[in-house]
Every structure is written in structure tokens, then in C-alpha cells.
Amino acid sequence: MKPRMNIRHSGLGAAMLLAGLLLSSACGFHLRGDVVLPAVLQDTYIDSKDPYTGIARALRVQLERSDVNVLETRAQASAVLKIISERSENRVLSVGSRGKATEYELYNDAVFSLSDANGKELIAPQTVRITRDMVFDQNQLLGKLSEADSIHREMVDSLARQMLLRIQAALGSR
DSSP states (O other): OOOOOOHHHHHHHHHHHHHHHHHHHHTTOOOOOOOOOOGGGSEEEEEOSSTTSHHHHHHHHHHHHTTOEEESSSTTOSEEEEEEEEEEEEEEEEEOTTSOEEEEEEEEEEEEEEEETTOOEEEEEEEEEEEEEEEOOGGGHHHHHHHHHHHHHHHHHHHHHHHHHHHHHHHTTO
């Protein structure tokens, strides 16, 4: 015999879902989406040593998601987002009884600044950083190396988002 769904229970479930959505929006919760950026960023040039890799690539993707035109040259830009430096490292956190690393700290940071089309500094150089811990097993070497690369890519995306959130906070809706 198949169990039948009681209409009363499905109505109760729908009411609970609606109440949850209303309460979560009332407390300021929003789904993570695109960042609403100030108008000065409408046509942005990313000044970076490596414009198609690392943090510059992640910024390009996130800026385009926020309807910003990412330009190939500085000439027509309303803003210049300069990546002054970026660094990605792995540090040993713990060593096992055989003298081999068993845990690493994955570390990424970047320094950026923002200026307008006339070169006026809108945001002075700032550093954003992020760290993650990763347990390392020598018996799963290839898998753990792949996992570390994946975590670093996620961390770079997170750094790019942190930069845009800082720009949003500093400039508001200018």
C-alpha cells in the first residue's frame, strides 16, 4: 500500500516555507548574488601584470556579472582597478611522526587600489587575504594536490568578491 500525502500536511509545509522566507528576508538575509557597484565602475580597466589569470580573471568575471564593461585598454575607462600584487602560498601547519607534512595552511592575498579616469585615487591600496586549512595524506597525493588547486581557485574568487564588496562599501552608489 502506497502512503498518501495528506493535503493538510502539504499546506502546512507550504505555510512553513513561506514563513521561513519572510523571516529570513526580515533579518537582512539575502542570497549571495552579484554585487551592486557604483556608477564610476561602469567602464573599468583592470591594470594587472597577468590580466587573464589569477585575481584579474576572477575580477573580470565578477565585474561582468554585475553588468560592468571590462575594457581592454585604459583609454575609455571610467575607473582603473589596479592589482598591485597577489600571492598564493602553502604553509606547513603540522608534521606527522614520519616527518612529512600532514596539514597545510593555504594562503592567498592581493593588494589593490582604484582610481577614476583622471587618475584621482578613489581607494588607496588595500590588502585582502584569505586562508584555509587542508589535511594532507601522502597516500592520496594526486587527489590532495588537485584539491589544493581547487581550494586556491575558490579562494581567488573569494578575494575578488572581497575587493568588490570593499569598493561598494567605500564608494556606495557614487
